[in-house]
Amino acid sequence: MQAYKDGQKKFENGEYDLAIKAFEKAAAANIEPVQTDYLIAESYRLSNRFKESIPFYKKAIDAGINKPDARFQYAYALKTAGQYEEASNQFASYAKDTAGVQSLQDRALREVEILKIADRLRTTKMEVEAKAIPLNTPGSEFSPTILGNELVFSSSKKEKVYKNNGQPMLGLYKVSVSEDAGATQGTPVLLSNDIFDADANEASPAFSPDGKTLVFARGNTGKKNGAVDVDLYLSRNVNGQWTTPAILPINDSLAWDGSPAFSRDGKTLYFASNRAGGAGGIDLYRTNMDASGRFSKPVNMGKDINTAGDEMFPYVAEGGKLYFASDGHPGLGKLDLFSATRTQGVISIENLGLPFNSPQDDFGLVFYKDLNKGFFSSNREGGKGDDDIYYFSGPEEEDSTTVAKNNDPNDPLNPNNPKYINGKPKVVRYFLAGNVIANGTSTPIDSAVIRILPDTSDTEIAQLPSNSEGKFGKQPVEEGKSYSLLVQRKGYISRREPFSMDGRSIPPIFLTKELTDTTFNVTIKLDKLELNKTFVLENIYYDLNKYNIRPDAAIELDKLVQILKDNPTMKIELSSHTDARATDAYNMTLSQNRAESAVTYLNTKGIDADRMVAKGYGERELIIPNAKTEEEHQRNRRTEFTILSY
Numbered sequence: 001m002q003a004y005k006d007g008q009k010k011f012e013n014g015e016y017d018l019a020i021k022a023f024e025k026a027a028a029a030n031i032e033p034v035q036t037d038y039l040i041a042e043s044y045r046l047s048n049r050f051k052e053s054i055p056f057y058k059k060a061i062d063a064g065i066n067k068p069d070a071r072f073q074y075a076y077a078l079k080t081a082g083q084y085e086e087a088s089n090q091f092a093s094y095a096k097d098t099a100g101v102q103s104l105q106d107r108a109l110r111e112v113e114i115l116k117i118a119d120r121l122r123t124t125k126m127e128v129e130a131k132a133i134p135l136n137t138p139g140s141e142f143s144p145t146i147l148g149n150e151l152v153f154s155s156s157k158k159e160k161v162y163k164n165n166g167q168p169m170l171g172l173y174k175v176s177v178s179e180d181a182g183a184t185q186g187t188p189v190l191l192s193n194d195i196f197d198a199d200a201n202e203a204s205p206a207f208s209p210d211g212k213t214l215v216f217a218r219g220n221t222g223k224k225n226g227a228v229d230v231d232l233y234l235s236r237n238v239n240g241q242w243t244t245p246a247i248l249p250i251n252d253s254l255a256w257d258g259s260p261a262f263s264r265d266g267k268t269l270y271f272a273s274n275r276a277g278g279a280g281g282i283d284l285y286r287t288n289m290d291a292s293g294r295f296s297k298p299v300n301m302g303k304d305i306n307t308a309g310d311e312m313f314p315y316v317a318e319g320g321k322l323y324f325a326s327d328g329h330p331g332l333g334k335l336d337l338f339s340a341t342r343t344q345g346v347i348s349i350e351n352l353g354l355p356f357n358s359p360q361d362d363f364g365l366v367f368y369k370d371l372n373k374g375f376f377s378s379n380r381e382g383g384k385g386d387d388d389i390y391y392f393s394g395p396e397e398e399d400s401t402t403v404a405k406n407n408d409p410n411d412p413l414n415p416n417n418p419k420y421i422n423g424k425p426k427v428v429r430y431f432l433a434g435n436v437i438a439n440g441t442s443t444p445i446d447s448a449v450i451r452i453l454p455d456t457s458d459t460e461i462a463q464l465p466s467n468s469e470g471k472f473g474k475q476p477v478e479e480g481k482s483y484s485l486l487v488q489r490k491g492y493i494s495r496r497e498p499f500s501m502d503g504r505s506i507p508p509i510f511l512t513k514e515l516t517d518t519t520f521n522v523t524i525k526l527d528k529l530e531l532n533k534t535f536v537l538e539n540i541y542y543d544l545n546k547y548n549i550r551p552d553a554a555i556e557l558d559k560l561v562q563i564l565k566d567n568p569t570m571k572i573e574l575s576s577h578t579d580a581r582a583t584d585a586y587n588m589t590l591s592q593n594r595a596e597s598a599v600t601y602l603n604t605k606g607i608d609a610d611r612m613v614a615k616g617y618g619e620r621e622l623i624i625p626n627a628k629t630e631e632e633h634q635r636n637r638r639t640e641f642t643i644l645s646y
Helices: 002-012 016-028 033-046 050-062 069-080 084-095 102-116 118-122 551-566 584-604 630-636
Strands: 129-132 141-147 150-161 168-177 184-190 201-207 213-219 230-238 257-262 268-273 283-288 311-316 322-326 336-343 346-351 362-367 373-378 388-393 427-438 449-454 462-465 471-477 482-488 495-500 515-526 534-537 571-577 612-618 638-645
Touching: 002 016, 002 033, 016 033, 033 050, 033 069, 050 069, 069 084, 069 102, 084 102, 102 118, 102 515, 141 201, 141 362, 141 373, 150 184, 150 201, 213 257, 230 257, 268 311, 283 311, 311 362, 322 362, 336 362, 427 449, 427 482, 462 471, 471 515, 482 515, 495 515, 495 551, 534 551, 551 584, 571 584, 584 612, 584 638
Parallel strands: 141 388, 168 201, 201 257, 257 311, 427 515, 571 612
Antiparallel strands: 129 388, 141 150, 150 168, 168 184, 201 213, 213 230, 257 268, 268 283, 311 322, 322 336, 336 346, 362 373, 373 388, 427 471, 449 462, 449 482, 482 495, 534 638, 571 638
16 A cells, blocks of 8 residues: 555656556555556656556556546547547547536547548658657657757756656757758767756757857756746857856746747747646747847737647747647647648648658757758657657759649649649538536436627627527537637526637648538536535635735636626625644634635626625535645645525
């Protein structure tokens, strides 16, 4: 049992490689076998070793693990291994699970549609040859960038081992490289002793066009918990020496900030972050830098580019075209490489296809100036280590007299133009439909009214009823638009469900006919309206011993604001609970202050004070009375609301 407890502790600390070793000992002793298999699978997933997680997810699921999201992660791991048919079956199974998370169910349904057409991406092969280069090792090499006649990159070469994945910590290294065939010369050396922290991961170097400014990511020192311990740093080259790196003011202390890139004029910095308020997991942002080195407030790149998944590793090529990696746009596996092109205000996203993409991670693209050759990173099958760097080159430009007329990529009659078929434009009509069920069951709810609203106002677009099977639809929806579904039924709490078309558009390359109809189905779960019924508000966190409302908590409280506005007769008690790690009197005061803080916030958002009662319970209503792990303490630290009247 001690091995299992050791594994849990390592898992909670993000030390996944050490957790796996402990859980393997527990498995050998047949201790908590189902949960152990699941946690081994999770440890592999969270340390980006999806393929290794597959057999452990399968064993846990076959044994009946009570973790609905395990099937989604299992399906995703199968996709990264190129096992598309089985991945599609698992995604479809998860989408039907009434205990599943709605956002993941939406992604699962989308993955089913993507996997139907993934084989078409395999046939989209650019006239490019890719090959691994000699500097790759059994460790990790990635995020190459070109600085003069040198290749600067991230590599796991430090002495200290990163407990997340068991590899040496990352640093920034350089090696001479020739433009012809990407041949490296000599042994890679440290970029600079002035840019070296033995106890941190340092990765993703980005240089300004003049080569005088370097921005890179540094973190995973263990000083902060989890992935928030990664920030962007800046160093300048003064008289041939790099200055001591300084942390950038654009970082979010509660978020992961990484993979920077400069625009071609050096005035804009692009980067990735999972800060609050984004479209999904990790999003792309941009910030402007003035002549004195001051940065503007970062701006999200928008939902044409950012999805519910991760967008990372931006790169701006000559001419200003943006390239990036994503697992949210339709692709072959985990991270695929994409380009974004703006034409008359419309942004088009294109998957680069083979040989750039594979079922695994493909990212960190960089070009030489002629856009005909460069480097990228991948942990695809057949590599030398974990992440490897690949060199690519395309054919030399043909003489214009030999290029056939229909090779024009914009010519509707060009058979390789994905936007047309037989010279006619491909058209997609999108529809929204769904069903309404009682939360926690699969029981359909009839006679519910589903009001379709734009996400920016309460101006009704359409009103749909649910039938005896709880089904409703179909309502036409437009590409790029976001909506809100206000669902109302007597005896139930009115609920709003967001629905966005961002990231759902079908790329033209997947369309095989002139007109395609696609329907998106959503499941909306309503709670019965009952006196004294209590709901836990997820992700309402406070800083240690404090009770002010943090920005991430405000996002969650805003959801309660909407619930109270949509149910105007409802009165609630808003309660705060602590763990048991301080005195009872202290915890009572702290929890009361936190509850009052939350009520005050709701009041500033337009909810009448007489509809709310603030109540602090301290440690008197613990969910887990003898909590030992941080996860158990967190379950005790919670904010709830209880219906007092309606």
